[in-house]
Amino acid sequence: MSEPTAQAVPERDAFLRVAGKAKEAAAVLAPLSRATKDAALHTIADALVARADEIVKANEGDVARAREAGTSEYMIDRLSLSVPRIEAIAAAVRQVAALPDPVGETVRGNVLPNGLELRQVRVPLGVVGIIYEGRPNVTVDAAALCLKSGNVAMLRGSSSAFDSNTALVGVMQDALRGTRVPADAIQLVPGTSRESVKHLMRARGLVDVLIPRGGAALINSVVEESTVPVIETGVGNCAVYVDAAADVDLAVDILVNSKTQRPSVCNAAETVLVHADIADVFVPRALEALRAKGVTVHGDDRVRSYGEDVVAATEDDWYAEYLSLDIAARVVDSLDDAVAHIRTYGSGHTEAIVTTSQPAAKRFVALVDSAAVMVNASTRFTDGEEFGFGAEIGISTQKLHARGPMGLPELTSTKYVVVGEGQLKGV
Amino acid sequence: MSEPTAQAVPERDAFLRVAGKAKEAAAVLAPLSRATKDAALHTIADALVARADEIVKANEGDVARAREAGTSEYMIDRLSLSVPRIEAIAAAVRQVAALPDPVGETVRGNVLPNGLELRQVRVPLGVVGIIYEGRPNVTVDAAALCLKSGNVAMLRGSSSAFDSNTALVGVMQDALRGTRVPADAIQLVPGTSRESVKHLMRARGLVDVLIPRGGAALINSVVEESTVPVIETGVGNCAVYVDAAADVDLAVDILVNSKTQRPSVCNAAETVLVHADIADVFVPRALEALRAKGVTVHGDDRVRSYGEDVVAATEDDWYAEYLSLDIAARVVDSLDDAVAHIRTYGSGHTEAIVTTSQPAAKRFVALVDSAAVMVNASTRFTDGEEFGFGAEIGISTQKLHARGPMGLPELTSTKYVVVGEGQLKGV
Structure with a gap:
């Protein structure tokens, strides 16, 4: 000092x-x-x-x-x-x-x-x-x-x-x-x-x-x-992971809701990770739906191969908390690669998996080290009001004392x- | 840095x-x-x-x-x-x-x-x-x-x-x-x-x-x-408060146990506060019992009036975590004065009240802001093993995340x- x-x-x-x-x-x-x-x-x-x-x-x-x-x-x-x-x-x-x-x-x-x-x-x-x-x-x-x-x-x-x-x-x-x-x-x-x-x-x-x-x-x-x-x-770089076994309609809805329902808040999605096995079906549908909502997609080469309007993502995009109609997008080869991406770039706020596979959901929940992990639900639900706490003083992204939405007991x-x-x- | x-x-x-x-x-x-x-x-x-x-x-x-x-x-x-x-x-x-x-x-x-x-x-x-x-x-x-x-x-x-x-x-x-x-x-x-x-x-x-x-x-x-x-x-400047309504035998036993059972540890008593109304009866008995255990008493003027071997306490004594056969001693005019002393000089580890009065016990428990508050028990019990946690990694004296003995859940x-x-x- x-x-x-x-x-x-x-x-x-x-x-x-x-x-x-x-x-x-x-x-x-x-x-x-x-x-x-x-x-x-x-x-x-x-x-x-x-x-x-x-x-x-x-x-x-x-x-x-x-x-x-x-x-x-x-x-x-x-x-x-x-x-x-x-x-x-x-x-x-x-x-x-x-x-x-x-x-x-x-x-x-x-x-x-x-x-x-x-x-x-x-x-x-x-x-x-x-x-x-x-x-x-x-x-x-x-x-x-x-x-x-x-x-x-x-x-x-x-x-x-x-x-x-x-x-x-x-x-x-x-x-x-x-x-x-x-x-x-x-x-x-x-x-x-x-x-x-x-x-x-x-x-x-x-x-x-x-x-x-x-x-x-x-x-x-x-x-x-x-x-x-x-x-x-309150810092939220939240990811939606679309598993190989995802219901594609559900995945598109959850992604769009997580990104666009209120882009300026910490529980909005900033990254989407797509399993390679479902990319051919999911990515074109997702790009279309995001485009319709005015979202700019910052993608890796594999995502860019599905849309000419996808901007090339840089390392900074993986870290970004845009709080705007932007999203980073990447194709990954496995659930574990998605988890590794989240561990490297995430802020530990909220991550979601979309999958019909029980083992995939269980593994994602076990391995992802964030305040909230969603299975087949929008990231936007991480909130004291939504969790039934009545009110919140903030959403903790640290591990000590309180983690996630903080109500009165916290x-x-x-x-x-x-x-x-x-x-x-x-x- | x-x-x-x-x-x-x-x-x-x-x-x-x-x-x-x-x-x-x-x-x-x-x-x-x-x-x-x-x-x-x-x-x-x-x-x-x-x-x-x-x-x-x-x-x-x-x-x-x-x-x-x-x-x-x-x-x-x-x-x-x-x-x-x-x-x-x-x-x-x-x-x-x-x-x-x-x-x-x-x-x-x-x-x-x-x-x-x-x-x-x-x-x-x-x-x-x-x-x-x-x-x-x-x-x-x-x-x-x-x-x-x-x-x-x-x-x-x-x-x-x-x-x-x-x-x-x-x-x-x-x-x-x-x-x-x-x-x-x-x-x-x-x-x-x-x-x-x-x-x-x-x-x-x-x-x-x-x-x-x-x-x-x-x-x-x-x-x-x-x-x-x-x-x-682990920093413990623990006080025993002997209320006006204390059982004197119990108070002497609790004080001596809190001070001398293992003086080098954080839950040993370092201060004794005595209500003025019981001082005439309690202080001479306490001084005798402490003397027998080889304890040096650092007292205020009122305590010193009961024993020639009582050392004059300085401001530092009220703050001291002796971890030795020394204790600071003070006569107070009320329970609230005891609480005020603890708020000013204590480390927030463990304080004990000795009293037969239910309202006094309730007030002391409510007002003392320490990790553990004992009623009619030795300060030495603040311990993960004693509390039934099986083991402890330490005793937290802060308020965030964990307070008091920390077991595995902490x-x-x-x-x-x-x-x-x-x-x-x-x-």
């Missing part, structure tokens, strides 16, 4: 003040009952609706600045808030209130031979830092999920949404002042500089976990620099409670 | 070769059946016993060098191997073989409304790096636990035990050559320099998790420098397996 500049020192002091208040609030929040937390969430939802005009006004400033800076209309749309959008955000908060509280759940428990009663129970993580780009609705979603799971949220959104986020956090904190949940349970990281992210990443002892939500560059920089434990989320730790009557060791 | 020196480059190349082989072995090892892994563990145990003389010979070199370097007899004893000790190590390997295999366990599963069959199943983490000091038996214990849970072990022991560890890993790898488990599934990090630890800490993408086992300095340096996710283990991740019949999203 380089030494901070003179100007950065007040920002660091402001950060440490906020983080200190967050840590104190965490101790108060952790033991609160579900009823208290749910009541606070409803108060927040009410306040967001009641003060929607004020939030929209703050948002208009961010939008105007983004327009001046030449931001694309797509990004402007993601940034923009309106009264109906704020009502939808408030409705999502009420949905979080309706979910079961993970805190206090006994994960396992038994009586030990010496009579000690052992229970492993879920407890909040403490202070959860969330670094995100884009839409200001994440500010409220993340705060609500943290509060419900007994955690203090330290939010660091995009600097382009700073005024919107300040307004949203202000409204939420004001709402909490009328409840038994401390207002400091929801915090915005002060400042908009790149240094302000670094303070969060170096706040070991004050912040218990960091969840970066965004592109690969953001996530890599957090993993490299953070001394706070990190849960990586925002908790556990502790062991051991009740005795004077048991001594070795006596 | 500073640039590596010219001499360090070959060591780094050697590390990357070994790590590459480890990653390949992980893919082969992960899907192997329990029977295959257990057979390999028994083969390893047989080989350790059969080649014990060879291992002892290598160990004698390490011991001789440690003696020359003026190492204490206590440390020499920890370093030393003998045929009976190797037989005990082999017996521990057979015990690991007898434990259930966590891999493949379905953690949860259900059928989603759209007919998708969702299962979350345990899978190996992949490549597990273990950095440890001291005793060479950890080399075999850690390798066996990793193998059983389908993980490749990348071992980096103390440089003072390098020849012993090289011999142990050599015997284990040779044994695996006669089995279906790849010999590369157990690896020793090449070299004994401090740089060789850094290679392990920077091997993101090759190593899936790092578990440092040792003192606070080792663990802090790993947390600071590692880009590989880390599980912190050496796994999960993946979601989703089986459909052509389900598409949004259709």
Whole structure:
């Protein structure tokens, strides 16, 4: 770490003040009952609706600045808030209130031979830092999920949404002042500089976990620099493998759905791998269907032999998370070659096999080392809502703590409670 | 990170070769059946016993060098191997073989409304790096636990035990050559320099998790420098709180057992906090009992008023993990003051309350944020063996992934397996 500049020192002091208040609030929040937390969430939802005009006004400033800076209309749309959008955000908060509280759940428990009663129970993580780009609705979603799971949220959104986020956090904190949940349970990281992210990443002892939500560059920089434990989320280079024994109609449908149903999200397919034995039948059908949806195919030589409009794939294409109407395509000689491709180039998010062969499905599931493995289903189903978790804070692509869609239980730790009557060791 | 020196480059190349082989072995090892892994563990145990003389010979070199370097007899004893000790190590390997295999366990599963069959199943983490000091038996214990849970072990022991560890890993790898488990599934990090630890800490993408086992300095340096996710283990500044409503006999017994039954381990008590209302009765009794065991008490002024031999405690004493016959002692005015002391100075390992009051026990359990909280029991029970896990790889003092004693399930991740019949999203 380089030494901070003179100007950065007040920002660091402001950060440490906020983080200190967050840590104190965490101790108060952790033991609160579900009823208290749910009541606070409803108060927040009410306040967001009641003060929607004020939030929209703050948002208009961010939008105007983004327009001046030449931001694309797509990004402007993601940034923009309106009264109906704020009502939808408030409705999502009420949905979080309706979910079961993970805190206090006994994960396992038994009586030990010496009579000690052992229970492993879920407890909040403490202070959860969330670094995100884009839409200001994440500010409220993340705060609500943290509060419900007994955690203090330290939010660091995009600097382009700073005024919107300040307004949203202000409204939420004001709402909490009328409840038994401390207002400091929801915090915005002060400042908009790149240094302000670094303070969060170096706040070991004050912040218990960091969840970066965004592109690969953001996530890599957090993993490299953070001394706070990190849960990586959201980078998805997902592959659909069409096995020799695939039902071709099903395979075309699953591929098209995985690629085009919503191309900008992390569970969209970015690669298709086709077994050589079915390539003659499948590839022309697939190219036609993808063409009809406006998809550009980046293929190896074998795929290119089936279509003149297939662009030559480079090594970069196998690694690419396009998030657009592009797909990389390769013919492979075996299921194991498909697995090897995924191991080399994949991001460990979601891979799908299309096959009627039970042994092929079993082998693919066993060998593919990703957060989710689909058999005869679209990659688009890897999602907390779809999996029945009610809501998600992100999709983890790492193996530690949480893997795949993260719901409320993934925002908790556990502790062991051991009740005795004077048991001594070795006596 | 500073640039590596010219001499360090070959060591780094050697590390990357070994790590590459480890990653390949992980893919082969992960899907192997329990029977295959257990057979390999028994083969390893047989080989350790059969080649014990060879291992002892290598160990004698390490011991001789440690003696020359003026190492204490206590440390020499920890370093030393003998045929009976190797037989005990082999017996521990057979015990690991007898434990259930966590891999493949379905953690949860259900059928989603759209007919998708969702299962979350345990899978190996992949490549597990273990950095440890001291005793060479950890080399075999850690390798066996990793193998059983389908993980490749990348071992980096103390440089003072390098020849012993090289011999142990050599015997284990040779044994695996006669089995279906790849010999590369157990690896020793090449070299004994401090740089060789850094290679392990920077091997993101090759190593899936790092578990440092040792003192606070080792663990802090790993947390600071590692880009590989880390599980912190083993630092224990454990407190016994004697409540106003304590049974005094029970409290004295629990305190003495927690402090003196084995002072050098992480679950030994390092602090005692006494409610003011019981101090007149408890403190003199406690001082007498501790004195009889040769314990030096570092007390605040209120504790010192009960005994002339109580040393004045400094701020450092409240933080201290003595691992010796020393204890810090303080009189507090309330249970909440005890909790505040623990929050400020504790390491989050294990705290105990001694009380006959149910509300006091409930409040202490709710407010203390440690991996284990004991009610009327010795802190010494926080242990994988005692908790019935069969074996442990360490005791986690962090909140992410695993907290408290880590058994075989804590050496796994999960993946979601989703089986459909052509389900598409949004259709």
